[in-house]
Amino acid sequence: MTDQKPIAGCDAPNDTMAKFGAPATCVREYDYWTVLLRPKQATLAALILAAREPASAFGELSSRAGAELADVSAAIETALQAAFGYDKINYLMLMMNDPDVHFHVLPRYASERCFEDVGYTDPGWPGPPELGHVNDTDEATNQRLVAHIVAHWPTLPV
Numbered sequence: 001m002t003d004q005k006p007i008a009g010c011d012a013p014n015d016t017m018a019k020f021g022a023p024a025t026c027v028r029e030y031d032y033w034t035v036l037l038r039p040k041q042a043t044l045a046a047l048i049l050a051a052r053e054p055a056s057a058f059g060e061l062s063s064r065a066g067a068e069l070a071d072v073s074a075a076i077e078t079a080l081q082a083a084f085g086y087d088k089i090n091y092l093m094l095m096m097n098d099p100d101v102h103f104h105v106l107p108r109y110a111s112e113r114c115f116e117d118v119g120y121t122d123p124g125w126p127g128p129p130e131l132g133h134v135n136d137t138d139e140a141t142n143q144r145l146v147a148h149i150v151a152h153w154p155t156l157p158v
Contacts, residue, residue, distance in 0.1 A: 016048075027149050031068060039142060042135070046105065051100065073091070
């Protein structure tokens with residue numbers, strides 16, 4: 001079983017997490033992984049799942065990080081389903097510009113979803129996500145998105 005930590009203590013142990021706004025965008029921190037809100041919302045509630053260990057290749061992560069990944073992924077899926085009712089979810093490990101191990105977690109939607117009376121689209125549906133598409137949000141909206149996701153976060157075990 002993994003230990004989920006409160007978001008108040010979220011830090012940025014690597015450059016990739018800092019690039020994606022940590023600690024301000026932190027949703028949840030675990031022993032080996034940190035969940036961040038993706039500042040550029042390609043789809044509503046898009047996240048970054050970043051490894052906390054120093055690794056530039058997935059195979060460099062410890063077996064403990066691998067084991068915790070299952071719990072963290074289940075928590076992400078439970079929270080996002082409860083918060084926004086996604087239709088599918090994609091985990092993309094690209095690491096072309098940001099060398100530290102991380103996934104882009106993109107909830108996918110067959111139809112528009114609303115948050116605070118604003119519509120969010122997924123123009124790539126049902127094909128690959130369009131990472132270049134950005135649903136406009138500002139820092140205040142992103143903070144409210146973080147709070148909304150946190151409010152739906154399950155306690156472990158999922």
